[in-house]
Amino acid sequence: MIVWAIANQKGGVGKTTTTVTLGGMLAQRGKRVLLIDTxxxxxxxxxxxxxTDDLSNSMYxxxxxxxxxxxxxxxxxxxxSGFDNLDVLPATMALATLDRKLGTQSGMGxxxxxxxxxLQNDYDYVLIDVPPVLGVLMVNALAASTRVIIPVQTEFLALKGLDRMMGTLKLIQHSKxxxxxxxxxxxxxxxxTRASLEAYQKLRTMHGDLVWNGMIPVDTKFRDASTAQTPPSIYAPNSRGVFAYNGLLSTLLSQDQPV
Incomplete structure (x- = not known):
């Protein structure tokens, strides 16, 4: 089983879109995929x-x-999920109380x-959608994963958020x-836009080989797929956004092998 955490301490950068799109593509390739919502x-x-109101059980x-x-x-x-090979461990708002109620208990990380x-024998891939807050949920996701995928919007403020995320990652790696x-x-x-180009160039300068050599474009098909409650790779398989994510997935698969 391979476990990927999709994380960033800034919201609105495409974490859920990345989780759903990569998960859908893996499922279409015949992999058994579990998406964990934290x-x-x-x-x-x-x-x-x-x-969530109808759930008798959840991550909480x-x-x-x-x-x-x-x-x-x-x-x-x-x-x-309603799609072959793709399951979901659902979240609820109650997760917001975890740090206050349980954060200090032994083993919570x-x-x-x-x-x-x-679930080792049930799935080939687990993808964890991580909240943009440092706490027990992010610690859990990072402790469980072997790869951290960090979506970063190509604009200046998002680069600042990346700095915080990289600092958090180093801290958790050291402590755990x-x-x-x-x-x-x-x-x-x-x-x-010049802003996107400059932000991308700064990403490459600051983080080098950690940055995937492609980029995910703005694509309204992602929003349409969300409205249709369908993974983008199924809803709009020929869209430019899906094409870009296919390139990302090929890179990730070339680097990770199931164990």
């Missing part, structure tokens, strides 16, 4: 028309179980890692003795 806003959960309940969470509990919490170990492969993905790139 954001209290539950955008990934809503994307697949999963109503699994965190309440903590280190005692079982495979049966995890399987009972997983929701079908490793709940998602335990979940992935319990972790190593990650890191892929920075330029997103919302608009070739018509």
């Amino acid at each position: 954001d209290p806003h539950a955008s990934l959960t809503y994307y697949f028309n999963i109503d 309940a699994l965190f309440l179980a903590g280190k005692d969470v079982t495979r049966e509990q995890a399987q009972q919490t997983i929701c079908a 490793l709940v998602i890692r335990r979940l992935t170990q319990l 003795s972790l190593q990650h492969q890191v892929t920075i993905v330029p997103t919302l790139y608009d070739k018509r």
Whole structure:
């Protein structure tokens, strides 16, 4: 099983779009994929028309179980996405209370890692949509993953957010003795604007080989796919945005091999 965390400490940079698009593409290639929503806003959960009010279980309940969470509990919490080979572990707003209620309890930083170990034989890939806040949810996602994918909007303020994310990643890696492969993905790139070009060039200058050598363009098909509650690669397979994500996925697959 390969576990990817899609994270950034700035919102609105394309984390959920990246999670859904890459997950959909992997599923279309016949891989068994689990998408984990750890954001209290539950955008990934809503994307697949999963109503949090109707859920008897969610990621919050699994965190309440903590280190005692079982495979049966995890399987009972997983929701079908409506698309072949693609499942979702849903989030609810209750996740926003985790740091206050449970953040100091022993073992709370490793709940998602335990979940992935319990589900090791059920999935080939796990993609975690991470909230833009440093806390127990982000720590969990980073502790469970071997690769961190960081979508970064190609504009000045987003670059500042990336600086915070890179600092957080180094801090957590040091405290948890972790190593990650890191892929920075330029997103919302608009070739018509100087701001996008300058931001992309600065990304390359500051972070070098950590930056994927392509970029994800602004594409209204992403919004349309979200409205249709369908992964972009299924909704608009020939769109320029999907073409770009296919290039990103090819790069990631060439670097990661299942174990």
